[in-house]
Amino acid sequence: MKALVWHGTTDIRCDSVPDPSIEHERDAIIKVTSCAICGSDLHLYDHFMPGMKSGDVMGHETMGEIVEVGPAARKSLKVGDRVVIPFTIICGECEQCRRGNFSVCETTNRNKDLADKAFGHTTAGLFGYTHLTGGYPGGQAEYLRVPFADATHIKVPDGIPDEKLLFLSDIFPTGWQAAVQCDIQPTDTVAIWGCGPVGQMTIRSAVLLGARQVIAIDRLPERLSMAKAGGAIMINFEEENVVERLNELTGGKGPEKCIDAVGLEAHATGSVDSMYDRAKQAMMLETDRPHVLREMMYVCRPAGILSIPGVYGGLLDKIPLGAVMNKGLTIRTGQTHVNRWTDDLLNRVLENQIDPSFVITHTEPLERGPEMYKTFRDKQDGCIKVVLKPGMNGGLHA
Amino acid sequence: MHDVVRRSALPGRSQSSHDKMARGLGYFSLALGIAELVAPGAICRAAGVKGLETVVRGYGAREIATGIAILGSHDPEPWIWTRVAGDLADIATVATGVQQDNQSKGRSTLALATLAAVTLIDLACANGLNAEKGNRKTAIRDYSRRSGFPKGLQAASGAARDFQIPDDMRTPELLRPWDRGGGKA
Structure with a gap:
């Protein structure tokens, strides 16, 4: 599949990488329909955040359709479900998750030792955001493996454009x-x-x-x-x-x-x-x-x-x-406790209290993602928010 | 409104031609710095100057430090400006150290021309990197109608005032403003 891959300071490329597969019974795989470049991705692009390795797949604002579900995630997800993926990977079971402090989930950071050393105690695993937070491949890709998918998702209804829902993943909450x-x-x-x-x-x-x-x-x-x-x-x-x-x-x-x-x-x-x-x-x-x-x-x-x-x-x-x-x-x-807010925020979107798509200034094919990192970082072309779409032809601006 | 749509990244890449040029200059700095450290005598002869081996070694250390900074930094622009300053120091050094014999004069002239050319490249790179940073004073897109509120700003104002702030994000009752009558202010 195609994915945006970090190769070094200010060097992001659209590469072919192996398709993700189910690695754990709580996993799911989604086919990405939309993803976005976040301002915090720029800290990785500029290499201010430690813990990136060449070959890491970027991205933590992603939504799509479930195409494969691990056996333990089937109680809450099925193939064909439309989901937004929160940037924080959560187990939903640990003490912090039970308190609603999802961004400091005690379970999902598979590099807990690194985080313990850097921050004193671990925080949640994050998609595409350094090995300090688990080194999980991100969602600026055609497909995404979602660990702990039975908890790490926001189900969204059909019939509403991606653009109104995508930002439930991060910037809106x-x-x-x-x-x-x-x-x-x-x-x-x-x-x-x-x-x-x-x-x-x-x-x-x-x-x-x-x-x-x-x-x-x-x-x-x-x-x-x-x-x-x-x-x-x-x-x-x-x-x-x-x-x-x-x-x-x-x-x-x-x-x-x-x-x-x-x-x-x-x-x-x-x-x-x-x-x-x-x-x-x-x-x-x-x-x-x-x-x-x-x-x-x-x-x-x-x-x-x-x-x-x-x-x-x-x-x-x-x-x-x-x-x-x-x-x-x-x-x-703190990082955002995404799932703590998303039921309420989804209702506000459905009730037309707010339409988060107002912030999108550029919609481009995934393959143009590397260029858009520079455009976004340097605030060129009036760029405020970039949405990337795998399989899209051409681009839309402002 | 301006009709300018500027993007500087190379097609399919997250870097511009100026980013690439900066990396090239970083490697050039390293190579030149090593040469100046290892063979200052040869560098002096090539530049048509004498007795400046110690100065050239110092410049070599400067070039290496600058090269490392350019290659290791997320923003090479200040270090390219450092190169420009170094170029001027190099030019001044050669210009003041020119020998009187014809052979040395010829070498110094060639060295000064080379240094001037490198300075121009450094200047072009630094200016290019600076221009890419969006230091604009005028808008090139009009977002003044993007409220994000489909029912309008007035309807949105306070529409979520009934939202129950979670206890852990509320100011504790005992720390809230209070009046002397004992109630909350």
């Missing part, structure tokens, strides 16, 4: 969890750094959850215009001072809720700390660029909440924990 864990009150101002796909979903989630005011911070005109369409007030950090503007919009008190939808590759260009981060990162003395974290710790209203869906990978410098402690801020973060 990620944006939703980012907003939910802020415990948004009707009087709250919610400031969201980053208007990429997760940022856009976070903006819509904060609006649905009833924030008084949603403020979106980015520098790219297309992304800011999409944020504005979703009901956000825009701040272009290349044209305005973010801290001053946020204070101005909140009567000098700062936003109650701050969300980092950027993560480890912040692109702030004018600040001293961002130059410091760039220099240290270039010399391999720092893994991440935490400009957004610093800024939101500084500007957040005392007793406020910081929500961090943005991915961080390693060791960060100059974090103003003094501001966090003295202002009594609460930090909530």
Whole structure:
């Protein structure tokens, strides 16, 4: 089958690889109908995340049709079922899964020892996201083996386009969890750094959850215009001072809720700390660029909440924990507990409360995936979200 | 709105011609650096300068470090700019070290021409990499109608206000804002 394969830093290729097969009685195989490139895939593309090996198949936003089911998964799946696959592989049985903390499932990371060393304790296995999280082949491919498939799936009805459902796999519940864990009150101002796909979903989630005011911070005109369409007030950090503007919009008190939808590759260009981060990162003395974290710790209203869906990978410098402690801020973060939210979110899609396909700007055949990684990473061609379709001819833009 | 649709990746690849050029320059840096470290005398003779073997060895170390950085970095652009700065140092070194005999002058002229050509290649590569990074001020696509709310923004605002926030993501009751009368503010 065809699959997008990681070969090294910024080197992704569409290769022929062996078809997946059932390896365990709880497995299922899906024929992929749509998959997407996630912003967190770019951390692998740029090789910021450790634990990739040449030959790894990329991708963790995937949906398709069940074509083969292991005997132990037949109680919940059958051939022909239409499923979205959450990016977190879950057993559904361990203590964390029973608590709804699916992203830290204790069972599914088959490289638990590595994760224990890196993070102290293991987290869930993930599709196509380094050997630290199990080294499972990803879903930017024609077929995908789904381990623990009896638990690791979201059944979706026929008759609705893939585009409306695909993002239940990751970015929609990620944006939703980012907003939910802020415990948004009707009087709250919610400031969201980053208007990429997760940022856009976070903006819509904060609006649905009833924030008084949603403020979106980015520098790219297309992304800011999409944020504005979703009901956000825009701040272009290349044209305005973010801290001053946020204070101005909140009567000098700062936003109650701050969300980092950027993560480890912040692109702030004018600040001293961002130059410091760039220099240290270039010399391999720092893994991440935490400009957004610093800024939101500084500007957040005392007793406020910081929500961090943005991915961080390693060791960060100059974090103003003094501001966090003295202002009594609460930090909530983590990979998304996808299945905790998807029943509710699927209903919201079916009820037309939200149509997540708004974020798609490029639809391309799987074979053009490697080119689209660069287009997406470099924000060329107005690119915000790329959907790839195995077997598709030609491409659609914006 | 601009009618510009720019993508720079090579067909079927996740890298552009500038990415490829940067890798080539990385290997070139390594090769040149090793030559300067191992045979500084020969390099000095080829450039028509004398007595600069120690300087050339230093430059060799610089080239090797730069080459490793280019090949190992996800973003080679700053290191290509480092090469440009190195090129200028090389040019200044050769220009100030030119000997008076005709043979050396000829070699120095050829070396300066070569260095100028390499500098131009480095500049083209660094500028190309920089231009690919989407440093635009104007939109090339119009997404201002993409609310994502089929029933409109007004209907969406607060539509999920009745969502029950899970206990583990709620601010604990005891930590919620309160008024002096004992109730929640």
